[in-house]
Amino acid sequence: MSRIDTNTQAKINQWLSSEYDLDTTQKVKQLIDNNEETELIDSFYKDLEFGTGGLRGIMGVGSNRMNKYTIGKATQGLANYLKKSFPGQQLKVAIAYDSRNSSQPFGQLVADVFSANGITVYLFEQLRPTPMLSFAIRHFGCQSGVMLTASHNPKEYNGYKAYWNDGCQLTAPHDKNVIDEVNAITSVNEISFTAKINNIISVGEDMDDLYIQANKSLSIHPEIVAAQKDLKIVFSPIHGTGITIVPKLLKAWGFENITIVEEQAEPNGNFPTVIYPNPEEEDAMSMANAKGEAIQADLVMATDPDADRVGVAIRDHQGRLQLINGNQIGSLLIYYVLSARTALKNLPASPYVVKTIVTTNLQADIAAHFKVKHYETLTGFKYIGELITNLLGQEQYLAGGEESYGYLVGDLVRDKDAPNACAFLAEMAAYFKHQGKSLYDVLLEIYQQFGCYQEKLVSLTKKGKAGAEEINAMMVRLRQDIPATLGGVAVKEVRDYQNRVSIDLATGQKSPIELPQSDVLQFITVDGDVISARPSGTEPKIKFYCSVKAPLESVKDYLDVSKQLDNKVEQMLADII
Numbered sequence: 001m002s003r004i005d006t007n008t009q010a011k012i013n014q015w016l017s018s019e020y021d022l023d024t025t026q027k028v029k030q031l032i033d034n035n036e037e038t039e040l041i042d043s044f045y046k047d048l049e050f051g052t053g054g055l056r057g058i059m060g061v062g063s064n065r066m067n068k069y070t071i072g073k074a075t076q077g078l079a080n081y082l083k084k085s086f087p088g089q090q091l092k093v094a095i096a097y098d099s100r101n102s103s104q105p106f107g108q109l110v111a112d113v114f115s116a117n118g119i120t121v122y123l124f125e126q127l128r129p130t131p132m133l134s135f136a137i138r139h140f141g142c143q144s145g146v147m148l149t150a151s152h153n154p155k156e157y158n159g160y161k162a163y164w165n166d167g168c169q170l171t172a173p174h175d176k177n178v179i180d181e182v183n184a185i186t187s188v189n190e191i192s193f194t195a196k197i198n199n200i201i202s203v204g205e206d207m208d209d210l211y212i213q214a215n216k217s218l219s220i221h222p223e224i225v226a227a228q229k230d231l232k233i234v235f236s237p238i239h240g241t242g243i244t245i246v247p248k249l250l251k252a253w254g255f256e257n258i259t260i261v262e263e264q265a266e267p268n269g270n271f272p273t274v275i276y277p278n279p280e281e282e283d284a285m286s287m288a289n290a291k292g293e294a295i296q297a298d299l300v301m302a303t304d305p306d307a308d309r310v311g312v313a314i315r316d317h318q319g320r321l322q323l324i325n326g327n328q329i330g331s332l333l334i335y336y337v338l339s340a341r342t343a344l345k346n347l348p349a350s351p352y353v354v355k356t357i358v359t360t361n362l363q364a365d366i367a368a369h370f371k372v373k374h375y376e377t378l379t380g381f382k383y384i385g386e387l388i389t390n391l392l393g394q395e396q397y398l399a400g401g402e403e404s405y406g407y408l409v410g411d412l413v414r415d416k417d418a419p420n421a422c423a424f425l426a427e428m429a430a431y432f433k434h435q436g437k438s439l440y441d442v443l444l445e446i447y448q449q450f451g452c453y454q455e456k457l458v459s460l461t462k463k464g465k466a467g468a469e470e471i472n473a474m475m476v477r478l479r480q481d482i483p484a485t486l487g488g489v490a491v492k493e494v495r496d497y498q499n500r501v502s503i504d505l506a507t508g509q510k511s512p513i514e515l516p517q518s519d520v521l522q523f524i525t526v527d528g529d530v531i532s533a534r535p536s537g538t539e540p541k542i543k544f545y546c547s548v549k550a551p552l553e554s555v556k557d558y559l560d561v562s563k564q565l566d567n568k569v570e571q572m573l574a575d576i577i
Helices: 006-015 022-033 037-044 068-085 103-116 130-140 174-183 206-216 222-227 246-253 282-295 326-343 362-369 381-391 418-434 439-450 464-480 555-574
Strands: 055-058 092-097 120-124 144-148 157-163 200-203 233-236 258-260 299-303 310-315 321-324 351-356 373-377 396-402 406-409 452-461 489-496 501-504 510-512 521-525 530-535 541-550
Touching: 006 022, 006 037, 022 037, 037 464, 055 068, 068 103, 068 144, 068 157, 068 174, 092 103, 092 130, 103 120, 103 144, 103 157, 103 200, 120 130, 130 144, 130 157, 130 206, 130 418, 206 246, 206 418, 222 418, 233 246, 233 282, 246 258, 246 418, 282 299, 282 310, 282 321, 299 418, 310 418, 310 439, 321 326, 321 439, 326 351, 326 362, 326 396, 326 406, 326 418, 326 439, 326 452, 351 362, 351 381, 362 373, 362 439, 373 381, 381 396, 381 406, 406 418, 418 439, 439 452, 439 555, 452 555, 464 521, 464 530, 464 541, 541 555
Parallel strands: 092 120, 092 144, 120 200, 233 258, 233 299, 351 373, 351 396
Antiparallel strands: 055 157, 144 157, 299 310, 310 321, 396 406, 452 541, 489 501, 489 521, 501 510, 521 530, 530 541
16 A cells, blocks of 8 residues: 555656656656655655755755755745845846755756846856855845755755845745745746856856955954964865865965865765765764874864865874864854953954854853853854844954854854854964963863863754654654653753743743744753754754753863763763653
8 A cells, every 4th residue: 555645646746747857757757666655755745945054955856855846946936036025126146056966057057047037146167165155145245145055964965055135044034935935836837947148147266365355354363373374284175165265265364284185175076085074073074183193283174065164173181183072163263252352452342252052051151251242043053144134233243153063253254154264263273372272271271261061962863754753753742741850950941942932840930032933942950951952954853962061170170070071961861862
C-alpha cells in the first residue's frame, strides 16, 4: 500500500506535466519506476520555505528540493513583491554565489528571472563571500539581493538567501509576504525565465577593493599590526569563497606571514577533504591545525563555503593548538573591541553590542563591565542585522554575533562576516602578543574576571517528513513536561518564545517576552545555568544548547573547574534529551 498521500501525489502529477522540461519529468519518472517512495515523499510533501537562513534544501527534483523551478518560483515571487513594495522605482538587485555544485548556474538563473522582469541585476562575475553580497546591496542602492549558498551544510545541499534593501536577510513582514507571493504562483508558466541580457551588469574585482578598504578603516590598532606584521597565521577556506578575499584582506590590514592550507585552497563543491565543510567541526579544522602545528602558528582560522562563519584555534599553556568554540571566539572579539576602544577613549556615543538568546551570557557580563548596552535577538543573524538598521542614527553598533561561529565588527554589512572577523581576530592576537599574552591567556583572564562559562551544543538530526514530525513531538513533550530539576539543580524559570511568555516556576507568575515568536524553549536553573531547545530553521535538526558557570579564583584552576563544569553539562543534558 502506498504511503504517498493525496496532496503529495497531486504535486508529483503536476511535475510530470508538460509545464516542466523533459529532464525534470524523466527524473521524476525514474523515482517512480524505481519505487523510491521515501524519496518521492520527502521531495514533494511540501514546498521549500524561508527559515532563519532563507531557502535551503537538497538539490534534486521536487517542490521540496533546490532546482530550476523552486529557485525560479522563489525569484519570481520576490520580483512580484519588489514591484509592489517599490512602485514606480527602477528596481535593482545584487546576486552572488559560493563554490557549491550548481551555485553558479543557479546564480545565473536568478539573474535571468530578475532581468526578465525588467529589474537591473548586479551579478558577481565569480564566487564571493556572503558578506560581500550584503555590502554590494548597500553600495549599489539595491532594493534586494540573493546569495546562492547552503552555508556549511553537506555537499548535497544548496540554498537561496534573500536580502532586503539594507543588506539584511528578509525579516518580518517581508519574509512572510514573499512566501505569500511565491505561493500565489500556481504554474511554472507564470515564471519569466527568458533573460533580458541588457539588464544584467557584471560585478568584478573592483568590489573587492571597496570592501577591503572599508574594512581596513575599522582597524583599532594599525600601529600594533605593523609592529606584529610577522604574526604567524594559517588560513583555510575549506574549498569555499574565503580564498577570494581573506588572504587579500589580511595582507591589506598589514599581516605578511600568512600560510594557506593548499589542500583546501581550491574552491570545490564536493568538499573532498572534509565530511562537512563546517568550521564548527573538528574534522573540518584538522588540516588547518596540522599546518599550524607544523609551522608553529600563532593563530589558525578556517571559513565555511560562503565565508560567513570562521573557526579558530589558539595555543594553550602547553603550547598545543586548541580549537575554541563560537561562544569563546565571540566573547574574545567583544572583549577586545570594548577594552581596546575604552583604553583609547574612543567609544562612540550610545554604543551597543548584540548576542542571540542562545549565545553565552558572558558577553552580556563583558558589556556591562565596560558600561556598554547589550541587546539580545532571536537566533539567526538577520535579527542582528535588523536591529542594526532599526537603531541606525540613534545608537552605534560595535560588535556582535552568534554562538554558531558568525560575527560582525562594525556596521559595514548586515550579515555575519568571516573576512571581517578574521581581520579582527588577527589584530586581536597581535595586540595581546604585543603585551606578551596569548589569546588563551586572555580567555582565562576573562573567565577569572567574569566567571568560567562552559557551553555545549548537541544537535540531533531528524531527516524528512518523519523527522520533522519527531522534532515537533519533542518540543510538545518539553512544553507539557517541564523538568523540575536539571543535573540535580532546581529549574526556576521557563522561557517559551513560541508563546512569548516567561514563567516563574516557584510563583507561577508569567511575564511577556518582547521578542518575536520563535519555536524555542529555555530552562534556567537557580544557579543561572541555561538549556535551550530549538529546532533549526535551516537544517533537519533539533539543537540543545547548554551553558553553565562557576567562579574561577585562579587561572591555574581552569582545567579542574572546566572538568567539573563538563560533568554538570552532561548531567543536565541527560535530563532533557
